[in-house]
Amino acid sequence: MTEAQPYSLWAGAGLLALAALGVALFAGPDAGTSRRILVQFLFRIALPICIILGLPLVLIARTIDLEDRLWQALIAGLVIAMGWLTTAMFTEIGRSRQRAERLRDYHKAIYAEIGNNLNTLWSAEAIDGYAERLIGRMQGDPDFVPFIPKEHNDHVYDAIIDRIDVLPRQTIDAIVAYYSQVKAISALAEDMRGDAFKTLSQDRRIAMYSDYVEMKKQALAFGTYATSLIRAFAEGGAPAADALIRSVSSRAAARSGQSPGSE
Structure with a gap:
């Protein structure tokens, strides 16, 4: 060598x-x-x-x-x-x-649960149409009390709440906002199923039902936004989700007549 x-x-x-x-x-x-x-x-x-x-x-x-x-x-x-x-x-x-695998599993489960609930809500127009017909019946019959089904669309969320910190910042706010609305709807639905609701005047029952409908529409908007963010994160990671957040914020600011950074 x-x-x-x-x-x-x-x-x-x-x-x-x-x-x-x-x-x-x-x-x-x-x-x-x-x-x-x-x-x-x-x-x-x-x-x-x-x-x-x-x-x-x-x-x-x-x-x-x-x-x-x-x-x-x-x-x-x-x-x-x-x-x-x-x-x-x-x-x-x-x-x-x-952590990445756990995040994907949580996102898949939450996406499926929210999607299932959104399918039952149809659309804001469908909710308004159904509510208009039901409220019309309530106005025509003072003794008519609508049947309110139980609301429990948060099984997955309740199962992972102790480990929700694994979710990324891009999706966790939207997910928490949606499920907070779902739980509020569930609480109101439980009140409307009680005997006290039946003893109210029809005007007060109509007011409560109208609030219930508006909360449903808000849940539809929150759920659509949350699933869009989860889908964007799954397809393009955090940058894609951040881009969607900026886009939605800009459109919301434009509708309100403000610039995105204005107070």
Whole structure:
């Protein structure tokens, strides 16, 4: 073996290592997690160690010869640090994947539950049409009391409420707003099913039913918005959901005659 061959082997190994590092840091769905862990390792561990130990050792090495055992210990420490870094990367990647899978599962379940309720609500026009006919009957017959079915469209939400923090900021506000409206409707429906509702005058019953209808329409709007955000997040991630939020906010501001940033 010539003197140049060992250097060629080391150069080839170095290039291969750099290529592998580049793939780990910039390719694949977990590249962002790897970069974040590497940055944390460099600035929280490697840099302080270099400042505390590295600089004194460099100064000492320039004045006296260090024993081979000390260099061996330094190399061993570097290997241990690299092992820690590798373990941390794979551990965090595993946690990131688990969080992503849980988020997808929650979004799918919530999307299905909201979608099922939206299908029963039809549209705002259909709700208005049905309510108009029912209120007309109530006005024509003072003794007529409409039948109000039980409202319980939040089984999935109640099941995941203790772990709702896994939802991203882009969808959690819309989801919570929708289910808050659903629970308010459920409470009002329960009141309208009670005996006290039957003893009210027809005008008061009509007023309560009108509020009930408006709350249904608001739930339809909230649910449509929430499912749109979930779908956007599933298709394009956080950037797509943020873009939809900005678009909806701009349209709402335009309808109210204000600029998006005005008070």
